[in-house]
Amino acid sequence: MLHIVFGEGASGTLRLALRQAGRDDEVLSFDDDLSFGPIDPPVPIVRAAWARTELYFPHATTATLVHSLDRFWHRARSGQKRVVWFSRRTASEHCGFLELVSEMGRRSYAVVDLSGAVILYPTRDGGRVNPAILSMSELSPDLVRENALWDRAAPLSALERRRYRRLWQRLRRENAPFRVVEGDTVISASAEIYDDMLLSCVTADWCSAARIIAGATTRSLNDSGHYAADLVLFGRLRKLIDAGKLDARGDLATLRGSELRLSLR
Numbered sequence: 001m002l003h004i005v006f007g008e009g010a011s012g013t014l015r016l017a018l019r020q021a022g023r024d025d026e027v028l029s030f031d032d033d034l035s036f037g038p039i040d041p042p043v044p045i046v047r048a049a050w051a052r053t054e055l056y057f058p059h060a061t062t063a064t065l066v067h068s069l070d071r072f073w074h075r076a077r078s079g080q081k082r083v084v085w086f087s088r089r090t091a092s093e094h095c096g097f098l099e100l101v102s103e104m105g106r107r108s109y110a111v112v113d114l115s116g117a118v119i120l121y122p123t124r125d126g127g128r129v130n131p132a133i134l135s136m137s138e139l140s141p142d143l144v145r146e147n148a149l150w151d152r153a154a155p156l157s158a159l160e161r162r163r164y165r166r167l168w169q170r171l172r173r174e175n176a177p178f179r180v181v182e183g184d185t186v187i188s189a190s191a192e193i194y195d196d197m198l199l200s201c202v203t204a205d206w207c208s209a210a211r212i213i214a215g216a217t218t219r220s221l222n223d224s225g226h227y228a229a230d231l232v233l234f235g236r237l238r239k240l241i242d243a244g245k246l247d248a249r250g251d252l253a254t255l256r257g258s259e260l261r262l263s264l265r
Contacts (some may be wrong), residue, residue, distance in 0.1 A: 001025040002079035003150070004109075006086055006096040007033075014085065017144035025150075028075055031068055034099055035091035035179045035186075036232055040172040053234025054177070054191070055264050075104065082109035083153045089115055090135045090227065091181045097192030098168035098186070101161060110153035114139075117183075168203050180226050194220075194228055194236050202246060205264050209237060210255040222257070230255065 003018075003025055005011050011029035018025050036055070037047040048062035077083070086097040114136060139149075154165075167186065176188030179252060194216070201215035213233050220227045232257055240246045244263055251257030 001150075002075070002082045003006075003027045004030065004076060004082060004084045004097060004100065005136055006030050006093040010085065010093075010135065013137060013139055013141055013144060016141035018150075020141060021145050021148075028072060028079075030072055030076075030096045030100065032065055032096070033092040033229060034095035035228070036177065037100075038175055039095075040175040042172070051235075054206055054235075054239075055232060056238050057231060057235065075106065076100070076104070082107075083112060083150060084109050085112045085114065085136050085149075087135050088184060089113040089181060091186060093135060094181060094186050095171075095179055098164055098171070101156070101164040102168050107227075108155070110155050112149055112153050114149075114200075117149070117152065119143060119149070178228075191236075191239075193226065194233060195240060197226075198233060198237055198240065199245065199262075202260055202262050204264070206249070206259040206261050207255060209234060209260055210257045212237065212260060213255060 001023075003014055003028060005014055006029070008029060008031060011027050015027045017025070031043065032047070037050045039047070044066045048057075048066050051057040051062055052059060062242045084097065084100060086093040088094050088097075119139070171186060171188060174188040176222045177191040178193050179186050179187040180189045180193060181187075197213065197219055198216050201219070213230050216232070216233055217227075237246065237260065238252060243253070243261070244265060246260050247263050247265075248258055248260050250259050
């Protein structure tokens, strides 16, 4: 069995859960976050160049990603029994899933959609709760194993495949800088989608970029469809510096080496 997930956190969780259950299934991770950057044309090297220019991603990070994607698609297409895990509540997983549905054509695979999964968490008082699941990476390996989530895999209907492909085709035509979750779907968003949230975490006093990012991440968790990775938010902070909205000091190449404040100019 080949399990396909989106992101390193999800792959680590599932590998450990499978190992604990005595299974030796393979786990394959799609590590490109398609919730940001150009997706038309669907060329990884173009997205990598955009990430370096617009979000200041390190060259080594993007070069490694381009190489890993070649390996991913070769393995994903060559597998036989495939199970794809994702959640519609997280833009990176939702967009990655849409790309996979578009690229896999008529190849067969089953899907574990965690968006509406009933997963009972134990509470301190001995009870059980069923919170909304935003991402595979939120789950512990124990919960994945105890709930035998792999048994919930089901194939997509032809109608579902067409619907997902049409959505991804529309998003590709729009080719926006960002994509976010709204309700049960993904929509295009402007380059400034995270700027107000970031600015709300900055004051007139100097503060480390890492602390600002942590504050913005906490706030984004309350608006789960607009969650973004640290590197993305740091890139937008640097754009706000370029625009004169923030002052900066220290080494802007690192989160912990720089401090920011609202511009006094």
